[in-house]
Amino acid sequence: MSTQKSAQSDDPIELLADSLNVWVGKLSDIVHKVIDTEPIRNVINWARMYSLWPVNITTACCSAEFGAASGARHDLERFGVLPIGSLRQSDLMVIEGTITKKMAKRLRTIYDQMAVPRYVIAMGDCAISGGLFHDSYSIVNGAHEFLPVDVFVPGCPPRPEALEHGIIMLQEKIRKSKVYPEG
Amino acid sequence: MTTTDKHAQTDLPSMSPTEPGAQTMTLSVGPQHSGSGHMRLIVELDGDIIINAMPDPGYVHRGIEKIIELRNIIRSIPVIERPSIIDASNLNHAWVRAIEELQGVEPPARGQYLRCLLNEMNRIMSHLYWLSIYGVFLGHTTMFMWPLGDRELFIDLAERLTGARITYSYLVPGGVRRDLPAGFAEEAVKRTEYFEKRLDEYENIFFKNPLFTSRAKGVGMLSSERAIALGSTGPTLRGSGIDRDLRKDEPYAAYGELDFKVRTRPDGDSYSRAMVHMDEMRESSQLIRQILEKLPAGPVRRKAPIVVPRGEAYGRVESARGECSFYMIGEGGDKPYRARYITGSYRNMAAIPEVLKGVRLADMPTSWWSIDYWPVEADR
């Protein structure tokens, strides 16, 4: 949205397009500001935090507790969390367990393919710092090395209740955040 | 459809029928797929039929064989339990069996029975997890929810016995860590009786269901000769009619004194393998009651040193997915010189291309998961 007009450009179409860009840019700023005020922001955040759909990735052994958490007793769907097959339609990535170097590349690709807004929960000690396998030759010591992590849930593996607590913390974080964060 | 088919439409623009086998497509399934565990299958397709399916493992390879050369034998127990965390007790048992073979230590009888108790509970828990992920693969949400709910029955018992939900580290060289808590036996008997009624319901709703039988019968064939030559083990082998079960062929712990049958099915298709899992759950359930009835009195643990004496040992058990073994070489000291770890899923990896040959792409999840290939366990 440049306000500079090129000295050489006398083309009326281009001048018109430039000024339209400025007008649309300013309009976009105004719309963002309106949405980020209290009532609308609360509604949008409410919609986002109660329908977090994670990607179906079961990185390593913590997936057993994620499965148990989605199961009948500790039903995660009451928090709105429903594992979905297609990753373009999901907004949460739960990294369950040890991340090998081979998998880290693919996890980054998956993260890049998810649409904004997207959140990451690092579940388990291995996803936080390498955990039990920290001195292995083939793992990455923690998800934060290549992904922006929102919530860390420690444990080896964390109980389903701990994972639920992690999801509640993420929901709190979303509730307090802006809809269009800077940058 | 061949070119000699008289209904072949050769007059559509930019469409011409091809001979079967003339043109194949390579499809990459995974590592992110709506199922369980990270493994990639490189599938070569001729139209809709799979010609070849090569597994591409290694997404969860954590280098456990190197790690256990660097830590002492007690600190390695959580590490070797992790490959198949839902079946941790059986893997743990293979480790202590190898060490006890080298040390010449025999645990007391009560310790052996308690080992069998946790092993059988783990076998049920592992098979229930298998069944629930089968629900995810087949798109059957009830098959996903119900087994996970019933699995919690046994997780509660295991937590009461050992203190942890799934990672027990309960078996140590010389015996087990803790004795049975008060009131455990009555509670376990009640739960297994309830569970056997639930298994009847599972059979009616999931397995006698024409939707499942039409998808699984005759699909994913594995003949018994190929199963043996490929080194298959566990339910994959028993689903082809071979009655191989280490609990009967090489009785260890207290299995020599317990009464149970080796469950096989003759057909070698996905349905057979799935039914072998169901039958085994029933056997394990009655085994739990038998163990609690026959449990002898006495100590649960004999003091064993934290040392791996000079020598070689091959300790193996029948885990939920098949034979899990440790080939351990000791040289004195508290760490093994070499501990080669081969798990049930790793042995069954060779059967995947065989089972998927000639299967339609839509039937791939049914066949693949009936082998119960757990990628984390195979990659170690």
Next chain:
Amino acid sequence: MSLSQEREESLVKTLKENFPTDIKDATILRRSRIDVTIAPDRMVEIAIFFRDKLGFDHPSGVSAVDYNREARFEIVYHLSSIRNVGQRDIVVNLKESVPRNTPRAISLVKIWPGVENYERESLEMFGIQFDGHPRPEKLFLNDNWDGPPPMRKEIRFPTD
């Protein structure tokens, strides 16, 4: 199960009768565990004998061990028997040694198809070449580790 070692002794006797000069060592470690050490150039004939005459049709696994102080790798084929019900508990460890600086052995994939994955793993973990292997490439270490074969004894890792 009898505690005597008759079956193991008769197996060792049959083996020594048929290959009088090729068996470097054949010991019964303990009940149901037999160790047989042979030279690599006789491996194929002896493996076929084990499979066809002695009934060891089920490959349980292949291990490789790095005896760096003796400058050799030892390749161990673990064999078990399924068709022959009377010896189902026996495990035969069929061993061959190859020199550490030129580790080459003959692949037994044509004899037991199931050893394919284990031989691939020995290639990537130790650097042992298997002649005649249909897919001599990495199995687990693609994208995971690019350096020298990690299971060799001289490869150490930071926190040990």
